[in-house]
Amino acid sequence: MSTREIVEETLDNTTIDPSVTWTTGNVAEAFPGVFTTLGFTFINASVELATRTTFRNLGVLTKKQVCVPDQPEDMFWTLFAGRAAANIDKFREIANITPGTSATAVEQQLFGYVRPETVDANSARRYPVIVAKAPAAVLRLPKRHDAEFAELRRWRLAHLDRIDTLDHAGCVELLDDARQRFQRMLTKHMLVAFVSSGLADRVTDMLAELDLADLGPALLSGVGSDESEIAHDLWALAHDEITLREFTDRHGYHGNNEGQLSGVTWREDPAPVLNRLADYRAIPADSPRAPRNRSQEQIATRHRALAELQAALPRRKRGGAARYVRWAARWIALREQGKAGYLLTFDIARAAARRQGALLVEAGVIDHIDDVFHLSYDEVRAGVTGDRRALVGARRAAYEQRCDYRLPQAWAGVPVLTKAGESDAPALDVSGVLTGVAASGGVVEGRARVVRDPSTTELDDGDILVCETTDPSWVSLFLVAAGVVTDYGGLLSHGPIVARELGIPCVCGTENGSYRIRDGQRIRLDGDAGTVTVLG
Structure with a gap:
């Protein structure tokens, strides 16, 4: 079986308990794409600890359970072929001992769908502790969340202009600071996600x-x-x-x-x-x-x-x-x-990493500044001095290969990879109907634009954006789009929230809509019924 150390080295789980169920829903929205070695080792322990600390603050978990397990099956998240996946079974365990929610509700709200075999098994054994701890944690959070976010904005601007002057020690200090702030912000964010879902x-x-x-x-x-x-x-x-x-x-x-x-x-x-x-x-x-x-x-x-x-x-x-x-x-x-808060910490961390990359290029350790992202967090902190070009080359080759593949939305054990941009799902013909979650109301007709990369795509006014998932960098497309269709997500995912804020229809959680709808087809999006119909 894989261990946490093996996953941090290989960015993959090639052997894992076949009974454990995983999903890319929601977690792929937070951390889309393929991880580099530095990207994963920078946040791996922090994400796990933030998740567990959140549930401890609510009284759901004990102090002893706030740790980073050795086995990926015991973690709330891990990687498969470089891509993030969440452990559905761990979140089900949490839901079953938390009042006001259930395994069914968590699957629907966090991941956008409920598996047919899901059975709620709620237990009241932690209720006395939760009743004692959760109200105070929840009531105090909004003001603390606002304060943390405002401080992160100030902190980012205070550091950006001087990063290019830092030496190795300065880069490491700033990376460590960014990592700690990331974990604090994510701990608050996880509690917000749980309460908002409830x-x-x-x-x-x-x-x-x-x-x-x-x-x-x-x-x-x-x-x-x-x-x-x-x-x-x-x-x-x-x-x-x-x-x-x-x-x-x-x-x-x-x-x-x-x-x-x-x-x-x-x-x-x-x-x-x-x-x-x-x-x-x-x-x-x-x-x-x-x-x-x-x-x-x-x-x-x-x-x-x-x-x-x-x-x-x-x-x-x-x-x-x-x-x-x-x-x-x-x-x-x-x-x-x-989400914006932890992205603020990422911006400082990536700037410090690229500064460190420039220093390593000067030292002859790597060839290019961005090669630093194929070193581990511990390697960067240690200040490597020997030639790392061969190691970086091997890791970069694995990264580039993984970019050509994607994970399914859900699976048990080891997933079957598919080529990015390809799907076994049949394309929809005229009058074909796709069903998802009715996430933002309204009915609109227009040309479907199937988008994989928001930075290289132009939408015309009235086009309907069709994609796997979105993050805040997609907002510039939302202003032009007449509507949005996504493969992943539920009512509280990023795309639906932004669509509702801008008053455009949205259907999410279609599972494979961006592969069944052809770019350029004329479609009708019904955000009230949660359907997408191909018109021609």
Whole structure:
């Protein structure tokens, strides 16, 4: 069987317990693409400890359980062929001893689907501890989350301009600092993800009881996510209301492959942003499509949906319903803020790593600055002095080969890899229908644009974005798209949240929609019914 050390060396699990079930849902959204050695070893232990600390703070796990296991089967996440996967069975265990949720709910909200064989097996054995610890942890979190995020913004800007002057010791100190801040932010983010899922469950259950399920997306709209600010500032940059430096100071930690340390951000290469400014320049300030106006309309949409919900309730229950909707909106906004928070730590870590790479090139250890990402975190910290070109070459070759493959959405044991861009699923013909999660309401027709790389794709106004998953670097496409279809994710995934903030229809969790829909087909996206129909 694989061990944690073997996985950190090979970035793969070639032998693993065949009974354990894994998924790329949700975790692939946080850390999309293929890991390099530095990228994985920088965050591996931190992700595991952050997850376990979150559940300890809630009283679900004991202090002794906050550790990094030796066996991947016992961890909440690991890698297969360089790509991240979450351990569904571990999250089911947590759900089964946590009040207010279940294995079914966690699978649906975190991963976008529920397996047919899933059976809830809730136990109350940890309830007394949870009741004692969880309320305080939850009530204190929003203000602490806001404060941590604001501090990370200040910290990033304070360090960026001086990184190019650091020596080896300075790089290591900053990398260590970034890693600690990443773990702290992720610990808060994991709690936000868990609580927001519970609140969303409560809202959807309430609606189902009243036969008002179609109000769900509207009640989760207009929450004021970080991506709304990106959208507005893209528009402001196009209209010369802010400078490029102001934009990259605020949002430059985003960019293609931003969930990987080896990714290139808008701070380093703003071309993907600049290339789309003409689209935003064509949107006047008084247009309903201007980001600020879209946000205001979505807030109004949420208020109208709440009024409809309250009208269906007895007077004594209306106040409680309003509180649940208000709390859900607040925590969903924190969910997106948390992702932005750990990306701030990544931006400093990648800048420090590239500075260290430059020093290693000068020392003759590696050939290119980005070769540093194929060294381990411990190797970088140790300040390697011998020639590492052969080792880097072998690791780079494995990385490039893995980029040509992808994992399934879910599997047990060792996954079967498929070529990226290929699928056994049959393409949809005219009148073919694809079904997913109704994530953002509305019906729209347009040309499907199947996108694999947001940095190299141009959308025309009215095109419908079809992709595997999204992260904040995709926001520049959302402003142009008439709707969004994703393979992965649930109601609280990134793509649906941003779609609701911008008021465009979205169907998520189609599993293989980006492989069954052909680029250029005319399609109808029904965000209320959760369907996509090929028109021609």
